[in-house]
Ligand SMILES: *Cc1c(COP(=O)(O)O)cnc(C)c1O
């Protein structure tokens with residue numbers, strides 16, 4: 192099928208209209224109406240860095256979310272505009288030099304390609320271990336790591352209404368076909384799910400599946416209504432559209448069709464949960480964002496929220512407390528606080544684990560029980576999702592207490608374990624076990640793929 196992405200929308204000419212999406216990238220950066228708010232040097236930095244890290248921002252983010260008086264420190268600006276410190280100074284200089292010297296395009300492309308490969312485009316063993324194999328063939332648009340839940344990446348949903356500067360999915364946006372994790376056909380997914388009754392959840396993700404037209408979303412959702420997929424009870428959709436383009440559910444030409452579709456799938460007995468990605472309470476403050484939430488909820492679809500803790504964007508107690516309070520007041524269920532993962536501009540955004548936990552623990556004190564459904568800080572690592580439960584002392588020695596929320600081996604989950612305390616650790620692989628040289632899960636992690644090993648699991 193031919194797929195219509197958001198690039199094809201009409202370009203509108205009046206600058207204040209925020210019902211028609213206008214996309215800006217490093218190719219038309221100069222056309223951004225607010226460009227005069229960006230100092231010249233920062234503008235050059237944006238050009239340099241956006242050659243390596245994906246950059247895309249739309250008119251709604253520009254005019255409604257970014258506070259231009261606070262640029263460059265404004266959190267929404269940091270969320271969407273790349274800056275110099277997101278690359279190492281060597282990488283930055285290399286590209287800046289090539290631009291100043293007017294290097295040829297192939298020469299520049301080579302530099303960019305080499306730098307990108309150093310940025311860990313596919314963290315946590317995503318490519319090698321989680322993509323299932325059927326009849327000796329990898330199913331490209333599917334990842335299956337935890338028993339109950341299959342991740343599905345529809346080919347047409349591998350972009351977003353705007354890009355986050357920290358995004359670990361950036362490897363998929365860049366047109367480098369070898370790295371693309373994209374679905375060939377929805378049939379492949381159905382085929383994979385058909386005879387596996389232990390799978391109850393499908394998480395449709397991207398990019399952002401909500402960039403698709405309603406008729407494509409329908410093509411992906413309707414097969415779940417068939418009898419042979421009766422065991423799929425929950426369809427989750429990961430999206431940042433409620434922040435980056437809430438018009439998707441309000442004024443886009445097919446907004447009503449989309450809501451109608453949600454309603455019908457719900458009525459046929461499937462639970463739909465929108466897993467909304469939020470980084471800051473500002474994303475909940477505009478009238479159209481609130482309207483979108485209400486319209487979605489009116490279809491019976493529930494909204495849960497998740498997002499990473501990021502330096503320069505939301506690394507303080509007040510921001511999280513306020514984010515959760517606002518979400519609860521709008522009927523959104525706080526779900527995960529993530530630790531920024533080991534890819535892309537991680538160095539720029541990372542927060543030490545002890546501090547991440549401290550922010551979580553202090554923010555949770557400020558909110559009522561309804562917000563305390565949020566788990567975290569959680570790291571999505573190769574062996575599983577690891578939550579930092581806190582710090583304490585064991586026999587006089589300071590420790591981290593951790594647990595798996597999800598694990599390659601289901602029996603690892605929810606068993607607290609210890610690691611030596613560290614003030615510099617930002618990720619699981621910076622941690623050392625309290626006793627011995629290896630964590631219990633490292634001893635069995637030699638297995639190359641859980642689902643190729645154990646396809647007949649019957650739980
Ligand atoms: C996070 C994640 C899921 C979903 O986990 P939940 O705890 O059910 O939200 C599923 N698959 C993978 C690979 C994940 O990283």
Ligand code: SF4
Pocket residue numbers: 350351353354355358359360361397398399430431468
């Ligand atoms: S919306 Fe999600 S997938 Fe898109 S750039 Fe942001 S984090 Fe990445």
